[in-house]
Amino acid sequence: MLRIFIGVIGAGDCSVDVFKLAEEVGERIAEAGAVLVCGGLSGVMEAAAKGAKKQGGITIGILPGIDKDHANPYIDFPIVTGLGEGRNLLVVRNSDAVIAFPGEFGTLSEIAFSLKLGKPVVGLSTWKVSDKIIQAKNAEEAVSIALNQAQSLQKSYE
Amino acid sequence: MLRIFIGVIGAGDCSVDVFKLAEEVGERIAEAGAVLVCGGLSGVMEAAAKGAKKQGGITIGILPGIDKDHANPYIDFPIVTGLGEGRNLLVVRNSDAVIAFPGEFGTLSEIAFSLKLGKPVVGLSTWKVSDKIIQAKNAEEAVSIALNQAQSLQKSYE
Amino acid sequence: MLRIFIGVIGAGDCSVDVFKLAEEVGERIAEAGAVLVCGGLSGVMEAAAKGAKKQGGITIGILPGIDKDHANPYIDFPIVTGLGEGRNLLVVRNSDAVIAFPGEFGTLSEIAFSLKLGKPVVGLSTWKVSDKIIQAKNAEEAVSIALNQAQSLQKSYE
Amino acid sequence: MLRIFIGVIGAGDCSVDVFKLAEEVGERIAEAGAVLVCGGLSGVMEAAAKGAKKQGGITIGILPGIDKDHANPYIDFPIVTGLGEGRNLLVVRNSDAVIAFPGEFGTLSEIAFSLKLGKPVVGLSTWKVSDKIIQAKNAEEAVSIALNQAQSLQKSYE
Numbered sequence: 001m002l003r004i005f006i007g008v009i010g011a012g013d014c015s016v017d018v019f020k021l022a023e024e025v026g027e028r029i030a031e032a033g034a035v036l037v038c039g040g041l042s043g044v045m046e047a048a049a050k051g052a053k054k055q056g057g058i059t060i061g062i063l064p065g066i067d068k069d070h071a072n073p074y075i076d077f078p079i080v081t082g083l084g085e086g087r088n089l090l091v092v093r094n095s096d097a098v099i100a101f102p103g104e105f106g107t108l109s110e111i112a113f114s115l116k117l118g119k120p121v122v123g124l125s126t127w128k129v130s131d132k133i134i135q136a137k138n139a140e141e142a143v144s145i146a147l148n149q150a151q152s153l154q155k156s157y158e
Numbered sequence: 159m160l161r162i163f164i165g166v167i168g169a170g171d172c173s174v175d176v177f178k179l180a181e182e183v184g185e186r187i188a189e190a191g192a193v194l195v196c197g198g199l200s201g202v203m204e205a206a207a208k209g210a211k212k213q214g215g216i217t218i219g220i221l222p223g224i225d226k227d228h229a230n231p232y233i234d235f236p237i238v239t240g241l242g243e244g245r246n247l248l249v250v251r252n253s254d255a256v257i258a259f260p261g262e263f264g265t266l267s268e269i270a271f272s273l274k275l276g277k278p279v280v281g282l283s284t285w286k287v288s289d290k291i292i293q294a295k296n297a298e299e300a301v302s303i304a305l306n307q308a309q310s311l312q313k314s315y316e
Numbered sequence: 317m318l319r320i321f322i323g324v325i326g327a328g329d330c331s332v333d334v335f336k337l338a339e340e341v342g343e344r345i346a347e348a349g350a351v352l353v354c355g356g357l358s359g360v361m362e363a364a365a366k367g368a369k370k371q372g373g374i375t376i377g378i379l380p381g382i383d384k385d386h387a388n389p390y391i392d393f394p395i396v397t398g399l400g401e402g403r404n405l406l407v408v409r410n411s412d413a414v415i416a417f418p419g420e421f422g423t424l425s426e427i428a429f430s431l432k433l434g435k436p437v438v439g440l441s442t443w444k445v446s447d448k449i450i451q452a453k454n455a456e457e458a459v460s461i462a463l464n465q466a467q468s469l470q471k472s473y474e
Numbered sequence: 475m476l477r478i479f480i481g482v483i484g485a486g487d488c489s490v491d492v493f494k495l496a497e498e499v500g501e502r503i504a505e506a507g508a509v510l511v512c513g514g515l516s517g518v519m520e521a522a523a524k525g526a527k528k529q530g531g532i533t534i535g536i537l538p539g540i541d542k543d544h545a546n547p548y549i550d551f552p553i554v555t556g557l558g559e560g561r562n563l564l565v566v567r568n569s570d571a572v573i574a575f576p577g578e579f580g581t582l583s584e585i586a587f588s589l590k591l592g593k594p595v596v597g598l599s600t601w602k603v604s605d606k607i608i609q610a611k612n613a614e615e616a617v618s619i620a621l622n623q624a625q626s627l628q629k630s631y632e
Contacts, residue, residue: 002542002552035551060551066400066567068476077509077534078476079553080567084382084398085271086247093540093554105274108287112267113243129266129287160384160394193393218393224409224558226318235351235376236318237395238409240558242540251382251396401587402563424603425586429559432579445582445603 004034004150005060006143007095007119009110010044010126011103021124022047022101023054024139030057032147037062037094039087040071040078044101049074062091089113096150099142100126100133120149162192162308163218164301165253165277167268168202168284169261179282180205180259181212182297188215190305195220195252197245198229198236202259207232220249247271254308257300258284258291278307320350320466321376322459323407323435325426326360326417326442337440338363338417339370340455346373348463353378353410355403356387356394360417365390378407405429412466415458416442416449436465478508478624479534480617481569481593483584484518484600485577495598496521496575497528498613504531506621511536511568513561514545514552518575523548536565563587570624573616574600574607594623 006029010022026048029036036052038045040061049059053074061075064087071078081087088106092098092113097120100111107126114121115132122142123133134149136142164187168180184206187194194210196203198219207217211232219233222245229236239245246264250256250271255278258269265284272279273290280300281291292307294300322345326338342364345352352368354361356377365375369390377391380403387394397403404422408414408429413436416427423442430437431448438458439449450465452458480503484496500522503510510526512519514535523533527548535549538561545552555561562580566572566587571594574585581600588595589606596616597607608623610616 058551060553062553077532077551079534079536079564081564082400082402082567083244084247085274086241086244086398089242089244089247090553090555093556105270105288109267109270109274112263112270116243116263116267127287129285130263216393218395220395235374235393237376237378237406239406240409240560242556244556248395248397251398399560400563401590402557402560405558405560405563421586421590421604425583425590428579428583428586432559432583443603445601446579 002154004096004147004154005037005094006034006146006150007037007091007098008044008048008101009038009091009098009103009107010101011107012041012043012045014043014047014102018044018101019047021139023051025099025124025143026051026057027055028139028143030055032143034147034150035060037091039063039091040075042072044103046072046074060094062087062094085109092117092119095119096153097122097146099124099146102126120146120153122146122149160312162254162305162312163195163252164192164304164308165195165249165256166202166206166259167196167249167256167261167265168259169265170199170201170203172201172205172260176202176260177205179297181209183257183282183301184209184215185213186297186301188213190301192305192308193218195249197221197249198233200230202261204230204232218252220245220252243267250275250277253277254311255280255304257282257304260284278304278311280304280307318470320412320463320470321353321410322350322462322466323353323411323414323426324360324364324417325354325407325414325419325423327419327423328355328357328359328361330359330363330418334360334417335363337455339367341415341440341459342367342373343371344455344459346371348459350463350466351376353407355379355407356391358388360419362388362390376410378403378410401425408433408435411435412469413438413462415440415462418442436462436469438462438465476628478570478621478628479511479568480508480620480624481511481565481572482518482522482575483512483565483572483577483581484575485581486515486517486519488517488521488576492518492576493521495613497525499573499598499617500525500531501529502613502617504529506617508621508624509534511565513537513565514549516546518577520546520548534568536561536568559583566591566593569593570627571596571620573598573620576600594620594627596620596623
């Protein structure tokens with residue numbers, strides 16, 4: 001069975017509270033043995049990657065540009081794309097489930113693509129654009145739901 | 159000065175009323191001498207293209223797949239991409255302003271990208287995810303606003 | 317039946333002789349009623365577009381960046397992509413047959429993709445990497461072969 | 475300093491001899507502590523990944539489709555793209571140097587992009603389209619050259 005990839009999406013510039021929450025989400029993803037996928041840059045992406053590395057997890061950052069050095073320091077495997085915002089779609093395509101933090105229109109595009117592709121989306125104070133977004137009240141719940149949803153999908157394909 | 163490209167986005171499957179509205183929007187885009195850009199498929203995209211051709215306009219359809227034949231019959235220039243939903247970003251990048259109709263998550267991704275890229279978005283009963291979407295009450299107003307916004311942007315770059 | 321799209325590929329910086337040859341190729345594509353597709357920039361791309369416009373043809377330029385203004389002045393419809401060199405694949409995907417001029421590695425990537433996708437490639441003093449490239453001795457022959465090949469493919473799909 | 479990523483490119487269908495050679499290349503990449511990047515499918519890609527895993531290395535497969543399950547069993551991190559042949563460019567962009575095996579036009583497109591982007595290319599009986607391709611006579615030499623070239627580039631950027 002393939003490892004589960006959990007995507008974490010959200011603003012490149014976030015408050016201290018959101019940073020802490022994303023860090024905890026990253027820690028819990030790593031503790032569960034899942035791979036963290038994100039956009040590889042700052043803010044929510046960096047927080048989640050930092051948390052995952054604290055717990056010895058694996059982090060993949062899918063970057064808009066072509067320079068690996070633009071990845072935050074907690075990214076194990078920077079994947080450059082040169083697609084600009086088009087990399088948002090690749091973040092989603094590579095995630096078995098997505099945890100969405102507060103963010104702006106880039107985050108919204110990722111939520112939209114996730115819902116379009118039928119990927120589970122767990123929301124932590126993010127865009128409320130659909131009842132299909134499962135609202136979580138804290139990091140623990142968010143990761144637990146995301147993992148369950150991703151596992152159910154994997155089983156249904158087997 | 160380059161011709162203005164107006165993007166029309168919305169569901170691939172729409173009601174008769176929305177179809178008529180999109181057709182009128184297409185007509186008015188053509189009457190103004192602007193080029194219609196859309197996703198090239200059915201529903202709102204076909205309606206707008208049909209309207210534009212009625213008035214002798216020019217229509218470009220940016221398709222998700224690699225087969226030109228999937229374009230609706232009112233598309234003059236089908237541009238195939240093979241990028242799947244990634245073509246949504248190309249529809250936006252090729253539009254100087256966007257008119258958004260009711261749609262699902264694909265449409266939402268296009269609105270999100272438009273706002274992210276700072277493109278003017280005019281809404282006709284579409285997703286209300288930002289105050290930056292200029293709500294129009296009919297086809298005439300929608301096209302008029304879209305053209306004005308696109309022209310202002312062109313001027314500001316000159 | 318859809319209009320035939322003929323791709324013209326080659327260096328962005330070319331000799332006067334190659335420029336003249338590409339211009340004649342563009343003229344002949346337009347005279348035949350086909351649409352010229354190219355990368356939209358300078359050199360061979362500009363020469364072919366200039367020739368096509370001289371004969372009242374239609375020209376589409378698929379650009380690497382996101383700025384329409386980077387198209388040469390003979391492009392009717394600049395299609396921006398923001399994919400960088402990835403737009404080379406889109407030039408090929410949008411061509412029913414390709415005419416290849418001298419060029420460097422970008423041109424070689426387009427020839428490779430054309431052959432990979434089974435698109436007819438006509439060569440005018442270009443890379444000789446495969447017997448599948450049909451060598452032409454002048455502009456007239458190149459366009460004639462490209463059109464015949466494109467038409468045969470269209471018929472075989474009907 | 476970022477880990478070095480070595481790309482291995484070549485046919486999806488290869489002879490036993492080429493398979494063995496690619497396997498040894500993969501082993502040596504892993505022994506050197508570099509990450510193997512490839513297209514994630516069969517043939518040369520699978521051989522190199524198999525070799526790398528034998529030596530406890532890390533393997534990334536950048537896939538044309540959107541289904542991770544299409545990766546060969548030796549890929550640690552399948553990155554799906556949905557870009558079709560466009561993923562060839564991403565394989566190149568993610569490689570600090572490329573080792574090229576015998577292959578067809580897909581491989582040729584990757585060599586072309588590598589040369590276009592100024593990435594070092596080491597050839598093992600592959601396309602001889604440029605003097606810039608450094609010909610190696612065996613797996614050991616190929617990996618050694620690729621690593622040296624990649625390190626020189628990294629240093630020149632520091």
